[in-house]
Amino acid sequence: FIELILIMSHLVSIISIMVLFRYTDGVKWKFLEHKGPVFAPPYEPLPSNVKFYYDGKHMKLSPEAEEVATFFAKMLDHEYTTKDIFRKNFFKDWRKEMTAEEKSIITDLKKCNFTEMSEYFKAQSEARKAMTKEQKQKIKAENERLLQEYGFCIMDNHKERIANFRIEPPGLFRGRGDHPKMGMLKRRIRPQDIIINCSKCVKSCDVAGFLQNQGREFIAPAFNDPSCVQGEKDWQKYETARRLKKCVDRLRAQYREDWKSKEMRIRQRAVALYFIDKLALRAGNEKEEGETADTVGCCSLRVEHLKLYPENEGQEFVVEFDFLGKDSIRYYNRVPVEKRVFKNLQLFMENKEPDDDLFDRLNTSILNKHLQELMDGLTAKVFRTYNASITLQQQLKELTTADDNIPAKILSYNRANRAVAILCNHQRAPPKTFEKSMQNLQAKIDAKKDQLSDAKRELKSAKADAKVRRDEKSKKAVETKRKAVQRIEEQLMKLEVQATDREENKQIALGTSKLNYLDPRISVAWCKKWGVPIEKIYNKTQREKFAWAIDMADEDYEF
DNA sequence: CAATTAACTTAGGAGTGCGCCA
DNA sequence: TGGCGCACTCCTAAGTTAATTG
Numbered sequence A: 001f002i003e004l005i006l007i008m009s010h011l012v013s014i015i016s017i018m019v020l021f022r023y024t025d026g027v028k029w030k031f032l033e034h035k036g037p038v039f040a041p042p043y044e045p046l047p048s049n050v051k052f053y054y055d056g057k058h059m060k061l062s063p064e065a066e067e068v069a070t071f072f073a074k075m076l077d078h079e080y081t082t083k084d085i086f087r088k089n090f091f092k093d094w095r096k097e098m099t100a101e102e103k104s105i106i107t108d109l110k111k112c113n114f115t116e117m118s119e120y121f122k123a124q125s126e127a128r129k130a131m132t133k134e135q136k137q138k139i140k141a142e143n144e145r146l147l148q149e150y151g152f153c154i155m156d157n158h159k160e161r162i163a164n165f166r167i168e169p170p171g172l173f174r175g176r177g178d179h180p181k182m183g184m185l186k187r188r189i190r191p192q193d194i195i196i197n198c199s200k201c202v203k204s205c206d207v208a209g210f211l212q213n214q215g216r217e218f219i220a221p222a223f224n225d226p227s228c229v230q231g232e233k234d235w236q237k238y239e240t241a242r243r244l245k246k247c248v249d250r251l252r253a254q255y256r257e258d259w260k261s262k263e264m265r266i267r268q269r270a271v272a273l274y275f276i277d278k279l280a281l282r283a284g285n286e287k288e289e290g291e292t293a294d295t296v297g298c299c300s301l302r303v304e305h306l307k308l309y310p311e312n313e314g315q316e317f318v319v320e321f322d323f324l325g326k327d328s329i330r331y332y333n334r335v336p337v338e339k340r341v342f343k344n345l346q347l348f349m350e351n352k353e354p355d356d357d358l359f360d361r362l363n364t365s366i367l368n369k370h371l372q373e374l375m376d377g378l379t380a381k382v383f384r385t386y387n388a389s390i391t392l393q394q395q396l397k398e399l400t401t402a403d404d405n406i407p408a409k410i411l412s413y414n415r416a417n418r419a420v421a422i423l424c425n426h427q428r429a430p431p432k433t434f435e436k437s438m439q440n441l442q443a444k445i446d447a448k449k450d451q452l453s454d455a456k457r458e459l460k461s462a463k464a465d466a467k468v469r470r471d472e473k474s475k476k477a478v479e480t481k482r483k484a485v486q487r488i489e490e491q492l493m494k495l496e497v498q499a500t501d502r503e504e505n506k507q508i509a510l511g512t513s514k515l516n517y518l519d520p521r522i523s524v525a526w527c528k529k530w531g532v533p534i535e536k537i538y539n540k541t542q543r544e545k546f547a548w549a550i551d552m553a554d555e556d557y558e559f
Numbered sequence B: 001c002a003a004t005t006a007a008c009t010t011a012g013g014a015g016t017g018c019g020c021c022a
Numbered sequence C: 001t002g003g004c005g006c007a008c009t010c011c012t013a014a015g016t017t018a019a020t021t022g
Helices: A063-074 A084-097 A100-105 A115-129 A133-150 A227-258 A264-279 A339-349 A364-374 A380-399 A406-423 A434-469 A472-504 A511-516 A520-530 A540-545 A547-552
Strands: A032-034 A052-054 A057-059 A152-155 A158-161 A306-312 A315-324 A330-336
Touching: A052 A115, A063 A084, A063 A115, A227 A264, A227 A364, A227 A380, A227 A540, A227 A547, A264 A330, A264 A339, A264 A364, A264 A380, A306 A339, A315 A339, A364 A380, A380 A406, A380 A520, A406 A472, A406 A511, A406 A520, A434 A472, A511 A540, A520 A547, A540 A547
Parallel strands: none
Antiparallel strands: A032 A152, A052 A057, A152 A158, A306 A315, A315 A330
16 A cells, blocks of 8 residues: 655755555545755854844854844844733743853843844845846756755656745744734754654654644645645535535524524524624634634634624614634624524623623534534535625626726626625735825826827817818828727726726735635636636636636536 | 644735836 | 836745544
8 A cells, every 4th residue: 555765865864755545535646755845044153243232242142042033133123022922932932042151141131232133134135135137046046946856746656746845944933913922932943853744654754743843733844735636625615615505595594593492502503603604704713822812703702702782873783793813803893683693692692701702602613513414514614615606706797797898897806806805804904005006006097197188189180180181191190099099098997997996905805715715617707708818817826726617617607 | 522633724924026117 | 227016926824624532
């Protein structure tokens, strides 16, 4: 069953090999070889003129302590280096890397002066930018060589790309949101830290397991599935969502019935499921306190995360959600719900403290077990996929106008995509240059408008001219001017569409839903139906990822 | 049944490199 | 031709799910 290949490399002392045989049940391959991960470049000590000062006095740090100090120095411009937790965590871990002497001297982070280091790194980055073309080429070529050597594996008889074959370089952990571990040291990973995880191994690799880094598993280089396998999985995901489509009415009827159940746990389950379905909330696993940022999903919602309004702005039974979800992105929404849901929520919240669980008789495992019974392969996240894809399809139907030109059709597509992103709460920070680039675009529009009125004036006079002269030449001139006007009108329209699109997209991230939630066949079909080139919707990487869909969907495809 | 954890999937932001425009 | 903004790629964090363990 198992074939083993060990490839030695001059760079690393151990080469990881993963050989698993799982052909029968979702088996992907039975022979695999790869060259192991690429380690972070070794630490280069600072030149002696770049100094560190403690309490105003120059101090030469040991290489170990110096390296960690540089991590902090590189972050000096970030606001989080001023945060107490960040500083506390950093200082604690930094001290662990110090010599006994350094430890005895350096006792207060406030007395540390990293500015020379910081300046040095800024200068370095400037220098990098100022490199000549040849130097840049050289670096690029070296990266390419590394990619060729380590970025691929042999899987059965095919050469396949590997994802993250580079080991994370050491640095300071910066979690998202209010993370209790921010500022902690992420150690450098050395070859001897690598433990090979394989089912059966030869000589040098006899231990199975994973090494730990910063409380979180370091995952040995994972392989990109061959694109056909990746596509297969993707396809399956959307097929499951389509099966949900077939029975979603039944499930909805079911959970509405369950709102009336005598059993509290059933009612909680049913209300949670309603939220997951209606609002595309995530499942919401419970998390260990103090280990991660305080974020929640559906099952882990707390009383403090919602407010109930029997009446609000003319609507009955309004629920206001306000909580931090994945990546500490705020979810804020005010939605009217059915009376039964509202009454249930009142009950769930009765006699509870703000930090008590809303669904105290429910967790993701209970919920998913229930879903599994309702439909094979159904889990909470299938609802997100289903609702995202069905929304795209509906919105495309609604928003696309047959005689719109291509840019207008693409605007419609983006708007449909946007509706999904809003549903899934995919947000982004407004780009730093947003205001400026908006102004620039507006200036372009104004210029184009001027150009248009000029062109119109010229057309008018050409017409007048032609009326008097009545010769071929002046007739032709009218035609030319007419075409010019038309062209400028189109250009103007394109710019205006662009402006609308960009404005509406200010705080919304479209990429996540496009990549992970939207059945690509919907988009492919839409492109085919309206003659929009697929390149306008998917870039090169995306076209590769969705090759399976581009191949198989025709214009009548229905999700 | 709860805790642990492997495996997989989804997420936003930083950095950069490339195309477009003046 | 050079500067600038934007799209894309990479990075790594942070979810979900299911299997295992005791």
